[in-house]
Amino acid sequence: MEVVPLPDVAERFGQPVTRVHQMIRDGHLIALRREGVLGVPTAFLTDTAVVKGLPGTITLLRDAGYQEDEILRWLFTADDTLPGTPIDNLRGDRGREVKRRAQAMGF
Template sequence: MSAIPVAPDVLDPEVAVLPLPDVAELLGLPVTRVHQLIRDGQLLAFRRDNVLVVPADFLTEDGVVKGLPGTITLLRDAGYHPDEILRWLFTEDDTLPGTPIQALRSNRGREVKRRAQAMGF
């Protein structure tokens, strides 16, 4: 089994995070399946206070935010590192308005993916 990829913590300390066991409980999955979601690039994780965490905004009561895995894949394929992807997802963009993760959470994924594709060129 391969190691879980861990990004540097580049987010504001105010960004709410969930430890992996809490993510597993919220998603109704075993924690090993959450590890696999991270290895597969559907979620990004980092260490905060020596605990492996995922941003709470990546999840809803229905699961992983719609469009997030595809956006992560687009940016990775364009050569972005996990820390750059995290930073981009949580950086304010007046033209959205809000952050890309807020746009994904409010079902505006098409515009977020368009921007992610444009960043790759």
């Protein structure tokens, strides 16, 4: 999984890096450390914004009791019934199905 450092995310969005930190605190993004640098998975980003549906999906999974590492694992694990990974489907046109599955995981 490729990761983009937070300053690069801010530049991509045309926002200050403090706004990216706020997005992480608000649960709209998940960041992880790679070689001591905090970054966001490239798959979570479009050219100018967070992938549509990702913040809501993260919230649903957190509400279901998932921790950040479990959320990342779920988003990037292939699911033959989707097909592909949940994050690939969020990036495409199957966000509703991904959110439905994330919500069902809480029950």
